[in-house]
Amino acid sequence: MNDTNKRKRSRQLDGSLLAQALIAGIRHLFTRRDYINRINVFPVPDSDTGTNMAFTFKAILQVTERRREAPLSDLVGAVSEAALDGARGNSGAIMAQYFQGFQEACAGLATLNAAQFAAACSRGAEQAWGAMSEPVPGTLPTVMEDHARALQHAAERGVRDLRRLFVSGLDGARTSLVNTPNLLPALKQAGVVDAGGQGFVDLLEGIAAFLTTGRVDELDSDWVDASDDGEPLEDFDVGAHQFCTECVIEGAGLDREAVMQRLQTLDQSSLVVAGNTQRVRVHIHVNSPAEVFLACEEFGEITQQKADDMQWQHSLLNQPGQVAVVTDSAADLPAAEVDRLGMQVVPVRLSFGDRDYLDGVTLETADFPAMLAAAEVAPQTSQPPPKDFRRVFELLGSHGYEVLYVGLSSKLSGTFQAGESAAKRCPDMTIEAVDSMSASAGQGLLALMAAEMAVNDAPLAHIEQHLQALVPLTQIMAMPDELQSAVRGGRVPSAVGKLARWLRLMPVLTAKDGRLTVAGFHTGHRVNPDKLARRVLRAMDDQQSYRVLISHLANKEDAQRLRRLVLEGHPQIHSCHIADAGPALGVHLGLRGLAIGFLPDIQSSELQHA
Structure with a gap:
C-alpha cells in the first residue's frame, strides 16, 4: 500500500x-x-x-x-x-x-x-x-x-x-x-x-x-474474566419494583414514543424503550410483569418475554453456601420454602390459544384456575428454551456459585434436555444436572432436599450423589379431578378412558421409570383424598421416616384433609408441605386434582447401605 x-x-x-x-x-x-x-x-x-x-x-x-x-x-x-x-x-x-x-x-x-x-x-x-x-x-x-x-x-x-x-x-x-x-x-x-x-x-x-x-487479541473463550480488582459491594435496597421485565414487540409502523407513553401509565421504574418502526425492545422494572405484556400486546406481537426477580438476584450477595439449586416450574414447591432456601425456578411456557405465558411470572398461579375454567380450548405447556436456563446459570456463575439443576423427568418433556444444553454452553462453570424422573410434588421434594443440603454447606458432588440415590426412591401419586383432563393431557390412553368412564372409575396416576402411568382406579367421578391417603400409606414403610409434599390447584380443602390423614396414619413424617400446583399439573389433572409426593428421609450414610 x-x-x-x-x-x-x-x-x-x-x-x-x-x-x-x-x-x-x-x-x-x-x-x-x-x-x-x-x-x-x-x-x-x-x-x-x-x-x-x-x-x-x-x-x-x-x-x-x-x-x-x-x-x-x-x-x-x-x-x-x-x-x-x-x-x-x-x-x-x-x-x-x-x-x-x-x-x-x-x-x-x-x-x-x-x-x-x-x-x-x-x-x-x-x-x-x-x-x-x-x-x-x-x-x-x-x-x-x-x-x-x-x-x-x-x-x-x-x-x-x-x-x-x-x-x-x-x-x-x-x-x-x-x-x-x-x-x-x-x-x-x-x-x-x-x-x-x-x-x-x-x-x-x-x-x-x-x-x-493493528492487532485483534484472541480470547480463550467468550467469557474470560481477566479483571479481579474491586470488592463486593455492601447491601443496597433494590428499590420498589421486584421484576426486571423485557420483551420485543414486532409489527408494522410501530411508534416507540407511543409504547413508552403507554408503559409510563404503569407502576414502574427504569423504563427504556429502544427500536424502530418494525421492532421495539422494552426494558422495565415492575411488580406485575403480566401488566407489561398485556400493554405491549396493544401494539403488536410479543416475543422474547422474560422477567427476572431482582430481589432474588440481590440475595445472591448474601445467600449462605456456594451451591445454588435451580429447578423448573414443573416442580411444585411451597413459595415460602423457595424464598427461605434461595432457590431459582425457570418458568415453563403455557399457551392459551394464541397467547403465551411464563408460568408463575406472567401467569400467576392464583389466576390460572379461572383461566382454565373459562378456556374453550385446552391450554398447552411447552419447555423453556435453553437461553432461559443459561441466563440463570450465568448470573449464578458471575457470583461464584456452582449450580445443581433438578429437572422434570426427561421422559415427559424436553425441559431437562434444555437445561443440560444450557449447562454445556457454560464451560467455565461447574453445573450438575439431576433428572428427577418425576414431576410435580416428586420433583419438588428432590429440589427441596438439594436446597436444604446446599444452605447447610454440603459440597456439590455430595448433593448430586445423594439426589441420584434418592431418585428411584421418590414416589408420586395423583388423582385427576375429572377423567377428560387426564385423557386430554395424554396421561390416560383414550381407550382406557372410555372404559373407565363406562365403569364409573377414576384413575390414580404414578411415575414409573420417569413416565406418568396409571397405577390403578377408584370408584367415583371426583377426587377422593381418603382413598388417595390409603394408597400412600400402603406404599410407605412404617419403620421409615418420610418427607411429603402435597400439591393442588384449587382444592385446598382436600389437600389439607389428605395431609391430616397422612400425618395421622404414619408415625414418622419428617415434614408434610402443601404447595399450590403450577399450570403443568392443572392441565393434566383439572382444577381440583391432587398430587402427593413422598421420599424416605435417609441420610447419605444410610443410602450407601440401603
Whole structure:
C-alpha cells in the first residue's frame, strides 16, 4: 500500500475497519465483565450489568464476525438489528438504541471521515437519551454524550487521523466516567463509577488499542474474566419494583414514543424503550410483569418475554453456601420454602390459544384456575428454551456459585434436555444436572432436599450423589379431578378412558421409570383424598421416616384433609408441605386434582447401605 492509500485508510472508516475495531473492543469488554458486575449499583444493585453487556455484545460480535468485509452501511444495519435482538438489561437496551441512532447517521455512506464519525456517535448518544423514560445524569448516556462531544471538538480542531480521533474521544469518555459519581449520589455513596459507562469505556479501550497496534487479541473463550480488582459491594435496597421485565414487540409502523407513553401509565421504574418502526425492545422494572405484556400486546406481537426477580438476584450477595439449586416450574414447591432456601425456578411456557405465558411470572398461579375454567380450548405447556436456563446459570456463575439443576423427568418433556444444553454452553462453570424422573410434588421434594443440603454447606458432588440415590426412591401419586383432563393431557390412553368412564372409575396416576402411568382406579367421578391417603400409606414403610409434599390447584380443602390423614396414619413424617400446583399439573389433572409426593428421609450414610 503506497503512502497516499495509507493516509486515506487512516482518515476513512470503512466497513472492514469498523468490523475489526468492534471485534477488538468487544473482546476487551468481555474480559471486564466480572468487574463491571461488581460495581453495578444503579438503577438497582443486581450485579448483572457486566453480564448483560456481554450478552448484548456477543450478539453483535457474532454478526460482525460474519460481515467483516461488508459495506459500512450494511454492517452498521446488521449491528443495530443484532443489538436490538440480543439486548439484555437496562444497559443493553440503551446500547441498542445508541446503535439505532448510529445507523441512521450512516445511511447510504460507504465510509466515514472524522466529522461524520463524530456526528454518528452524537446521533447515537441522542437516541440513547431518548430511549430512557426518566433520563438520569451520571449514567451510560452521559458517557456516550461526552465521548461524542470530545470527538466533535477534535474534528473541529482539524483532527483527521482516525487513531488520534479515537484517542481524543476515549479521553473524553474516561473523564466523563470519573465524573459520574459527582452527578449521581448512589454512585458516590458506593464509591464506584457507573457500571454501564464503565462498559462503554472498556469497549472504547479495546478499539483504541486495535487502532494503535493493528492487532485483534484472541480470547480463550467468550467469557474470560481477566479483571479481579474491586470488592463486593455492601447491601443496597433494590428499590420498589421486584421484576426486571423485557420483551420485543414486532409489527408494522410501530411508534416507540407511543409504547413508552403507554408503559409510563404503569407502576414502574427504569423504563427504556429502544427500536424502530418494525421492532421495539422494552426494558422495565415492575411488580406485575403480566401488566407489561398485556400493554405491549396493544401494539403488536410479543416475543422474547422474560422477567427476572431482582430481589432474588440481590440475595445472591448474601445467600449462605456456594451451591445454588435451580429447578423448573414443573416442580411444585411451597413459595415460602423457595424464598427461605434461595432457590431459582425457570418458568415453563403455557399457551392459551394464541397467547403465551411464563408460568408463575406472567401467569400467576392464583389466576390460572379461572383461566382454565373459562378456556374453550385446552391450554398447552411447552419447555423453556435453553437461553432461559443459561441466563440463570450465568448470573449464578458471575457470583461464584456452582449450580445443581433438578429437572422434570426427561421422559415427559424436553425441559431437562434444555437445561443440560444450557449447562454445556457454560464451560467455565461447574453445573450438575439431576433428572428427577418425576414431576410435580416428586420433583419438588428432590429440589427441596438439594436446597436444604446446599444452605447447610454440603459440597456439590455430595448433593448430586445423594439426589441420584434418592431418585428411584421418590414416589408420586395423583388423582385427576375429572377423567377428560387426564385423557386430554395424554396421561390416560383414550381407550382406557372410555372404559373407565363406562365403569364409573377414576384413575390414580404414578411415575414409573420417569413416565406418568396409571397405577390403578377408584370408584367415583371426583377426587377422593381418603382413598388417595390409603394408597400412600400402603406404599410407605412404617419403620421409615418420610418427607411429603402435597400439591393442588384449587382444592385446598382436600389437600389439607389428605395431609391430616397422612400425618395421622404414619408415625414418622419428617415434614408434610402443601404447595399450590403450577399450570403443568392443572392441565393434566383439572382444577381440583391432587398430587402427593413422598421420599424416605435417609441420610447419605444410610443410602450407601440401603
